[in-house]
Amino acid sequence: xxxxxxxxxxxxxxxxxxxxxxxxxxxxxxxxxxxxxxxxxxxxxxxxxxxxxxxxxxxxxxxxxxxxxxxxxxxxxxxxxxxxxxxxxxxxxxxxxxxxxxxxxxxxxxxxxxxxxxxxxxxxxxxxxxxxxxxxxxxxxxxxxxxxxxxxxxxxxxxxxxxxxxxxxxxxxxxxxxxxxxxxxxxxxxxxxxxxxxxxxxxxxxxxxxxxxxxxxxxxxxxxxxxxxxxxxxxxxxxxxxxxxxxxxxxxxxxxxxxxxxxxxxxxxxxxxxxxxxxxxxxxxxxxxxxxxxxxxxxxxxxxxxxxxxxxxxxxxxxxxxxxxxxxxxxxxxxxxxxxxxxxxxxxxxxxxxxxxxxxxxxxxxxxxxxxxxx
Amino acid sequence: xxxxxxxxxxxxxxxxxxxxxxxxxxxxxxxxxxxxxxxxxxxxxxxxxxxxxxxxxxxxxxxxxxxxxxxxxxxxxxxxxxxxxxxxxxxxxxxxxxxxxxxxxxxxxxxxxxxxxxxxxxxxxxxxxxxxxxxxxxxxxxxxxxxxxxxxxxxxxxxxxxxxxxxxxxxxxxxxxxxxxxxxxxxxxxxxxxxxxxxxxxxxxxxxxxxxxxxxxxxxxxxxxxxxxxxxxxxxxxxxxxxxxxxxxxxxxxxxxxxxxxxxxxxxxxxxxxxxxxxxxxxxxxxxxxxxxxxxxxxxxxxxxxxxxxxxxxxxxxxxxxxxxxxxxxxxxxxxxxxxxxxxxxxxxxxxxxxxxxxxxxxxxxxxxxxxxxx
Numbered sequence: 210x211x212x213x214x215x216x217x218x219x220x221x222x223x224x225x226x227x228x229x230x231x232x233x234x235x236x237x238x239x240x241x242x243x244x245x246x247x248x249x250x251x252x253x254x255x256x257x258x259x260x261x262x263x264x265x266x267x268x269x270x271x272x273x274x275x276x277x278x279x280x281x282x283x284x285x286x287x288x289x290x291x292x293x294x295x296x297x298x299x300x301x302x303x304x305x306x307x308x309x310x311x312x313x314x315x316x317x318x319x320x321x322x323x324x325x326x327x328x329x330x331x332x333x334x335x336x337x338x339x340x341x342x343x344x345x346x347x348x349x350x351x352x353x354x355x356x357x358x359x360x361x362x363x364x365x366x367x368x369x370x371x372x373x374x375x376x377x378x379x380x381x382x383x384x385x386x387x388x389x390x391x392x393x394x395x396x397x398x399x400x401x402x403x404x405x406x407x408x409x410x411x412x413x414x415x416x417x418x419x420x421x422x423x424x425x426x427x428x429x430x431x432x433x434x435x436x437x438x439x440x441x442x443x444x445x446x447x448x449x450x451x452x453x454x455x456x457x458x459x460x461x462x463x464x465x466x467x468x469x470x471x472x473x474x475x476x477x478x479x480x481x482x483x484x485x486x487x488x489x490x491x492x493x494x495x496x497x498x499x500x501x502x503x504x505x506x507x508x509x510x511x512x513x514x515x516x517x518x519x520x521x522x523x524x525x526x527x528x529x530x531x532x533x534x535x536x537x538x539x540x541x542x543x544x545x546x547x548x549x550x551x552x553x554x555x556x557x558x559x560x561x562x563x564x565x566x567x568x569x570x571x572x573x574x575x576x577x578x579x580x581x582x583x584x
Numbered sequence: 585x586x587x588x589x590x591x592x593x594x595x596x597x598x599x600x601x602x603x604x605x606x607x608x609x610x611x612x613x614x615x616x617x618x619x620x621x622x623x624x625x626x627x628x629x630x631x632x633x634x635x636x637x638x639x640x641x642x643x644x645x646x647x648x649x650x651x652x653x654x655x656x657x658x659x660x661x662x663x664x665x666x667x668x669x670x671x672x673x674x675x676x677x678x679x680x681x682x683x684x685x686x687x688x689x690x691x692x693x694x695x696x697x698x699x700x701x702x703x704x705x706x707x708x709x710x711x712x713x714x715x716x717x718x719x720x721x722x723x724x725x726x727x728x729x730x731x732x733x734x735x736x737x738x739x740x741x742x743x744x745x746x747x748x749x750x751x752x753x754x755x756x757x758x759x760x761x762x763x764x765x766x767x768x769x770x771x772x773x774x775x776x777x778x779x780x781x782x783x784x785x786x787x788x789x790x791x792x793x794x795x796x797x798x799x800x801x802x803x804x805x806x807x808x809x810x811x812x813x814x815x816x817x818x819x820x821x822x823x824x825x826x827x828x829x830x831x832x833x834x835x836x837x838x839x840x841x842x843x844x845x846x847x848x849x850x851x852x853x854x855x856x857x858x859x860x861x862x863x864x865x866x867x868x869x870x871x872x873x874x875x876x877x878x879x880x881x882x883x884x885x886x887x888x889x890x891x892x893x894x895x896x897x898x899x900x901x902x903x904x905x906x907x908x909x910x911x912x913x914x915x916x917x918x919x920x921x922x923x924x925x926x927x928x929x930x931x932x933x934x935x936x937x938x939x940x941x942x943x944x945x946x947x948x949x950x951x952x953x954x955x956x957x958x959x
Binding site for chain 1: 797798813814816817818821824905910912919
């Protein structure tokens, strides 16, 4: 798998299923890869064998140059820092990284969910205001994969196409070009608002989970999440949430399609309603519901997907009552104030911005307010 | 069943299961009863046999003096007008009745749900401001009954105790005394805010229905509504809604208990949470979920139970975010704007009232604002 392209220094942050697949794949592509995990004991086996075995769509042994719980060691001299942890950890990673970041380093959140790059940027601007870092987010995770045993990961599929955007947005093409050796799948999006507001998981995850709450808890999730869970009324409520998301995107001139159209584009499944289209999506067959309400569909998709859509909506003057209602119920279900803890206007660094200022932030990473003229 | 107490003229409005039971029972008690139904064809059989047969807890033939679709004929000379229709029809009945009402007539809404008497009063004040009518609401319906065939009703049980309040509240005792021959079960509540804010159906009906939406629609309600539907997370959300209801009541000094305590008082069932207490309520065993989302648990309990709790909350400065979230989801589920159509501050006639003015309205039926002193 060695090739004669330029070998890059990659840091992969997080050694979950996805991080292991990505680290091994990058190593197989001939890059120098350091793997960081918060807990070193979890990657003991990888450390012992000095790498990760891949099976499935990519096969081979990815030899890593370092496996560490020291963030400084992981990211120094990295050309690209690939963050593969759940979105709820992005803030912590930004806080851990900033002292060691160097000008020109590329960070890619895989994926950003909604507002990942904006939140990361907001922390870097506060903690390390003089560093020029290129913060990027992928719209979704490029692999479907699962660790089979410690240090052995199976890649079931690799997506054909994943959009990516950077802040500043004129660096997106540079980032896509830089990583295209390993990832020809990445294609440039206009800006991080596009990658953020096209997060369809925000629509498909929390609401059907809540509207099937009784069944999830009384059957431990033993039913078809999409096929049995998204009934006509659940579908009506999803469509309303989705129309709020689309309105927020449109207020910013961000390219998006409805969830219904997205199903057609992604899976070729058609229908008059989400209910019908989902019944026609064979890829959803056999996907079971979460086994309890303690699921990422809530604890990740509420604070990192729905709260930021609501926050961006509030900033651009679009009301999101159904999205907010779902957030409210999730707060009570989990006993968490997700509005306060999630990607709200303060955590995104967008409080009080106008529509054009928000676009300016997404485009340039900075908002320059005209100086007031003193008479 | 004839007795030597004073025979009253009753009008029973609505010939559903409950209206038929009530009309027949009142007739058996020796009163003169007229039965009104919007559609005469539905009571054809009753008209032919000139009354209703009762079975179960009360037995016999209740001979009625009139069965009519003419509201004037039904209510003129009535001492007491018993309204037994769903709360969503109270407004229509008030609009139909007001031209024919006479000073001193008693109206009882069986039950009022939340704000029934206030809504009724608001219409009478606008349409017939000079009439002195005593508008009352029962806290719940006194019978559990079902029409077996046309003109034959089975009474399964009669509640031991049902609280009732009138506007003005100093007339409550008079109303309870007037009807006590047939209904010794009625006991006086402080005022209509007490009967209204103790509407526990507001807590137990819409929220578990929505949080089991997927299961209701994919199984046509073939599961135990209370025992399987009110799981630990559903229970947490119900408790939060209930605490909003209790806060609204407390802000008005209205006597109420939590839904958890209510289960203990009503059924003797205890538990740390609603989930536990409901599992211990044998009376809930075997009660199935609604067979579809087109259920009174939504189309009655949202506009006539939750919207008025939210509206009263807004008037007294108590936020009800979880109640409002449930209303929002129901609006989308049914494609109805229940906030606009239901018992909102305008329909209740409480817009802009202070806490003491709201109490004054519930107590006296009128709010006298001090005249501004003109210098």
